[in-house]
Structures are given as structure tokens and as C-alpha cells.
Amino acid sequence: MQIPTLAQLALIPALAAAVSLSAATSASADEPLKVGIIGLDTSHVTAFSKVMNDPKATGDLAKMSVVAAFPGGSPDIASSRDRVEGFTNQLRDMGVEIVDSIPALLEKVDVVMLESVDARPHLEQVLPVFQAGKRVFIDKPLAASLVDCLAIQQLSKKYDVPFFSSSSLRFSPDIYRFRTGDPKVGAVLGATVWSPCSLEPTHPDLFWYGVHGVETLYTIMGTGCTQVSRVSTADTDEATGVWEDGRVGTFRGLRAGKRGYGGIVFGEKSIADAGTYAGYQPLVQRVASFFLTGEVAVDPNETIEMFAFMTAADESKKKDGAAVSIADVMKAAEAQVADRIAEVEKKIAAK
Numbered sequence: 001m002q003i004p005t006l007a008q009l010a011l012i013p014a015l016a017a018a019v020s021l022s023a024a025t026s027a028s029a030d031e032p033l034k035v036g037i038i039g040l041d042t043s044h045v046t047a048f049s050k051v052m053n054d055p056k057a058t059g060d061l062a063k064m065s066v067v068a069a070f071p072g073g074s075p076d077i078a079s080s081r082d083r084v085e086g087f088t089n090q091l092r093d094m095g096v097e098i099v100d101s102i103p104a105l106l107e108k109v110d111v112v113m114l115e116s117v118d119a120r121p122h123l124e125q126v127l128p129v130f131q132a133g134k135r136v137f138i139d140k141p142l143a144a145s146l147v148d149c150l151a152i153q154q155l156s157k158k159y160d161v162p163f164f165s166s167s168s169l170r171f172s173p174d175i176y177r178f179r180t181g182d183p184k185v186g187a188v189l190g191a192t193v194w195s196p197c198s199l200e201p202t203h204p205d206l207f208w209y210g211v212h213g214v215e216t217l218y219t220i221m222g223t224g225c226t227q228v229s230r231v232s233t234a235d236t237d238e239a240t241g242v243w244e245d246g247r248v249g250t251f252r253g254l255r256a257g258k259r260g261y262g263g264i265v266f267g268e269k270s271i272a273d274a275g276t277y278a279g280y281q282p283l284v285q286r287v288a289s290f291f292l293t294g295e296v297a298v299d300p301n302e303t304i305e306m307f308a309f310m311t312a313a314d315e316s317k318k319k320d321g322a323a324v325s326i327a328d329v330m331k332a333a334e335a336q337v338a339d340r341i342a343e344v345e346k347k348i349a350a351k
Contacts (some may be wrong), residue, residue: 031203032062033291036109036123037069039116039345040087041080042305044139045069048113049094051284060288063163068108070095072125074111074118077202081118102128111291119144119176120202123151124344130159135294137287138165140215141207141301146311151340153300158310163257164296165303167215169195169261171282174275178220186268189221190248193263193274197237205317206310210237210253210268212261213304217241220265221249223305239313240242242323308333 006340033050037045047266052064069091073084077181092098099105102125105112112129119141142165143149152334156163169175195213199205206214225241232238237253254260263274286297305326311333312324 020234022306024262032065033111033301034068034109035064035066035291036112037066038105038106038112038114038129039072039094040069040091041071041073041084042087042115042117042139044114045046045087045092046090047280048115048284048287049091051281051289053094059283059285060292063292064288065270066091066094066096068099068105070102070105071340072100072116072121072134074116074120077118077330079200089095097111106134108133110134113287114138117204119148119207121308123148123155123340124347126152126163127155127348128346130155130163133159133161135161136163136292137165139291140165140167141203142307144207146304146307146329147336149304149307150333150337151171153285153304153346154301154341155338162290162296164290164300165299166283166286166298167212168280168283169212169216169277170219170298171286172275173282174273174278174284175216175219179222181331182267182272184267185265185270185272188220188222188247188267190249190266191217191274193217194251194252194254195219195261196259197255197256204310205232205237205253205308206239206313210251210310211246211306213251213253214239214310216261216263217249217251218302218306220263220310221247223269223302225249225305225309227325228309228316229321229324230313230316231321232317236346239309239311239316241309253296255301 018028052061052066052303071084071088076082111132114126114136122138122143126136126138143152193213193216197210200208207311224244226244228239228241235256238249238250242248261277265272265274290297308326308330311329312326315324315329316322
């Protein structure tokens with residue numbers, strides 16, 4: 001037997017990772033990718049599963065099959081605690097196997113959708129997925145702190161496993177057209193968007209539900225926000241960002257009166273309605289394509305900036321509406337990432 005050289009031995013971890021990712025994405029017409037779900041406390045799990053497991057699905061969606069799920073759940077959040085049993089039973093009735101741990105799930109699936117409505121455990125839940133070399137979609141919000149968002153991004157790079165996170169609003173065609181370019185509107189000079197913005201005490205204010213509207217704002221405006229100021233009352237939030245090129249974008253969070261999704265886009269050629277929400281299908285299609293190709297549908301750097309925007313908005317609220325620098329909140333969070341990763345890696349290793 002030929003003994004491998006030191007150089008060949010050094011390549012083994014990289015080759016193993018490549019083989020793992022290749023195996024995780026080997027779908028065929030006869031054998032679709034096996035999709036697993038972490039967290040069964042949101043209506044997304046049944047909605048997404050119905051789209052992926054639809055016998056009439058076409059294209060990339062026809063190459064997916066949700067086969068197993070881990071319920072999870074958070075006893076201190078009513079909207080998680082009170083719904084996890086119902087959604088678990090619905091998935092079981094759809095023929096999805098329910099398992100009792102994330103490691104058990106990872107043995108049965110090729111790729112993962114992390115759906116836990118509580119974003120606090122997302123970092124701990126996604127680490128073993130990265131370690132297993134399985135591509136993962138992380139539903140909104142990415143995490144419950146900017147520190148954890150940055151930690152997820154760093155671990156993705158460490159294990160060379162791609163992820164992306166998004167609200168389903170981003171890929172509604174009426175909204176996404178501003179990202180690809182609407183010739184009738186021309187260059188986007190600014191935008192005002194709105195969405196419901198209920199609060200959850202365990203999460204930063206805008207992370208919980210305002211993230212939908214902030215995602216819409218970033219889909220339209222793109223990255224480059226430098227500072228955020230916020231006005232907050234019991235019924236309304238208004239966070240205004242100034243972009244490095246002088247453009248201004250505003251998110252209005254609604255907690256009273258008529259609530260819905262919408263926006264106005266101020267363009268070079270015209271002022272346009274931001275369009276309507278088109279449901280889950282466009283997002284799930286993007287997730288399926290990502291699982292097959294590894295090409296992320298949203299640059300994680302843009303997602304990180306979104307959460308920096310919302311973190312800066314929280315800091316502005318504490319400072320009675322004073323403008324807060326995105327760079328400052330990023331610097332403060334980056335200083336804590338290494339310790340946070342070490343804490344979670346130690347906890348996972350001890351299990």
C-alpha cells in the first residue's frame with residue numbers, strides 16, 4: 001500500500017468537506033434531496049413543507065422532500081410553547097418523521113431549514129448543522145442579537161458551509177423588481193416601507209416582526225446605510241436610515257389601527273408603489289435552488305447590515321432618537337463574537 005505524503009494528508013479535511021457537501025446535494029429525479037426541519041413552532045413549517053412535498057411541484061421544488069423534523073420549542077414564549085404540539089402533529093400527519101434531537105435529524109437528511117420562531121437558540125442549533133456539512137436556510141430572524149448573527153456568519157466560513165436567511169417578503173416579484181431594476185422608476189433615490197411590528201420581550205424590538213419591513217427596505221435600497229435614528233411610541237416605530245450616498249430609507253412599524261405590508265419608492269423617473277406580498281412560494285423556490293447549487297439567494301453581508309440597522313435603531317431609542325452609527329454597533333458586536341463562539345462550541349461539545 002502506498003503511504004500518503006504529508007501534503008496529501010493535509011488535503012483530507014478539505015476533501016472530506018467537499019465530499020460531504022457533494023453528497024448533501026446529490027438529487028435526482030428518482031431520489032430528491034431529503035430536507036430536515038429544526039423547530040416546529042411556526043406556520044412556516046407546514047406551509048413550506050406543503051410547497052416542497054407537492055406532487056405537482058416542478059423545477060427545483062420537485063427535487064425536494066421534507067422527510068424529518070425536530071420540534072424544539074421555547075417554554076418562555078407563548079407563540080412557541082402553545083403552537084409546537086399542533087404543528088408537530090400536522091407534520092406527522094403529512095408523513096414527516098418526528099425525531100427527538102438535532103443529531104438524530106442530521107443522520108436522516110441532506111439539507112436543513114432552521115425554522116425555530118425563537119431566534120435565541122439559532123446559533124446553538126445551527127452549529128451542528130455546519131459541522132455536519134449540510135446547507136441550511138435560517139428563517140427570520142437570523143438570530144436574537146447582532147453578536148449571534150456575526151457568529152453564525154463566522155462559523156459558516158469556518159466550516160465552509162453556506163447559509164442564507166430571509167423574510168418571504170423579499171422575493172415577492174412586486175418588491176424584488178426594485179433590486180433587479182424597474183425601468184419605469186429608474187435609480188432608487190429613497191423609500192418608505194411599513195409592516196406590522198409586534199414586540200417580544202426576549203428579542204430586540206424590531207427583530208421579532210419588524211424584520212419583515214426592514215427586509216423590504218433593504219431589498220429596495222440595498223446596502224450602505226451609515227446611521228439610524230428612531231422614534232418610538234406604544235403604537236408606532238419609525239426608523240430612518242441615511243445611506244452613504246445620501247439616500248434616505250424609512251421603516252414604519254405598525255402596532256395599532258390597520259396593519260399590513262407596503263411601501264413607496266422614490267425613483268429617478270417616478271414615485272412607485274412598492275407592491276404587494278406574494279406569499280411563501282417565491283422564497284421556497286429560492287431555498288430549493290440554494291439547496292441544489294449552494295448559491296445563496298441573499299448575501300449574508302446584507303443580512304448582517306439589516307440586523308445592524310435594527311440594533312442601531314434600538315440604541316437610538318435608548319438615546320431619545322439620536323442618530324446611531326452602524327459602524328459603532330458593528331464594532332461593539334464584533335468584540336464579543338469570539339467569546340460567544342467559544343461558549344457555544346463548548347456547550348455543543350459537552351452534549
